[in-house]
Amino acid sequence: MLNKVLFLFGISVLSGLTMCRTFPNPSVYSSRLPRFEAALATLSHTYHLPGLAVAIASSDSLIYAGGFGFADREQQIPVTENTPFRIASLTKPVSAAVLMHLVEEQKIDLNWKIKAYYPDYEEKCRRILGYFREEMPEYTFLLENYHTERDDILIKHHLSHTAENKPGDAYSYNGFLYGMLSPVMETATGQSFESLVDHLVIDPLHMDHSASSQLDSSKMDVLNALAKPYIFQEDSSYLSGEYPNMKLNAGAGMISSAADLLLFDRAINRHTLVSAETQTLQFTPFTLNDGSLSPYGYGWFTQKYKGYTLVWHYGWQPDAYSGLYLKVLEKNLTLVLLANSDGLSKSFDLGKGAVETSDFARSFLDIFLE
Secondary structure, three states, rough: HHHHHHHHHHHHHHOOOOEEEOOOOOOOHHHHHHHHHHHHHHHHOOOOOEEEEEEEEEEOOEEEEEEEEEOOOOEEEOOOOOOOOEEEHHHHHHHHHHHHHHHOOOOOOOOOOOOHOOHHHHHHHHHHHHHHHOOOOOHHHHHHOOOOOOOOOOOOHHHHHOOOOOOOOOOOOOOHHHHHHHHHHHHHHHHOHHHHHHHHHOOOOOOOOOOOOOOOOHHHHHOOOOOOOEEEEOOOOOEEEOOOOOOOOOOOOOOEEEHHHHHHHHHHHOOOOHHHHHHHHHHOEEEEEOOEEEEEEEOEEEEEEEEEEEEEEEEEEEEOOOOOEEEEHHHHHEEEEEEEOOOOOOOOHHHOOOOOOOHHHHHHHHOOOO
16 A cells, blocks of 8 residues: 555656656665655755756665666666766775775774875876876866875875875865775785775675676676666757766776665675774774864764764765765664766865765655654
8 A cells, every 4th residue: 555655646746757756675764754755855956956866765774765866868778776976975985994804904003194005106097197287277276285295195095085285184175085995905906996896895795786897898788778877958958978987996987776774784784895893994084183073984974963974975976976975873774876977076165074964865864754
């Protein structure tokens, strides 16, 4: 009876939208799902999302899965919870899980100096900054406050976004510096970062709709199903976007689906990837040099909201993809959203560390925490 009611509700409110979804397991939140579904339909229209994948878990049980719109508008291929997307910076929590696993294996120490494990460190940073200044001045901010001559920039500073100026003094979200962690992991293990992601995360968790990168030719079924990126135009049309850099690094590049990210989430909750103690460390705000707390831990944003602990991350690749991964720890409740445009993240300045500035996150929190 519930599925029938929800189906009728969806048709009446969401008429005109292509929508695929299921309600796999009844839960205490079942009565709230239609309201959130309707909110997502409105927000998808407001922020011009060509396609949106959704997955929600309660106590590690999938309670909602589906999609709105199209993975490929030209071919009219609908989005589902299994549609692969480029997940942008949602790669960072996966990378952090790999790195912290290596810490537990004593292959990496968070207090190592990054220059000792990043090949050709100073010269490479100098060369890249020079290129930015000459060819892409809008990106010089990524390295202009990073002082490679210092001897106190540690791996933990890159992992917590506190590596700029005097390390540990201040939080400043910087995906480029975070991405430098992947060659550190390669140096420490003698393995490619792609291989580490495959062997430690994707393969053992049976993430069948995921790939370490868009260059992974062993996952052609995933690559062929990849949602196409789009750019919304002023005339209300959609222009096909360009794929971002196809290489994987610790900061971005992975491909996954909403349902697969819930498999990763279940592994986090069950301490399959790292111990409970390590996970707590990751979810704890980084303590800055002056004793104040950052909005970021080790690979995750972390904050309080209405008495609840929120652990989350966002993804944003301009003119291409965006995503949101939000956990409410006390409720053991998780939301994953993936879009094939940048509209899910572009307007909200989430790098400052307040997830409630996102209309998508706030709608979820208002409905499910009421």
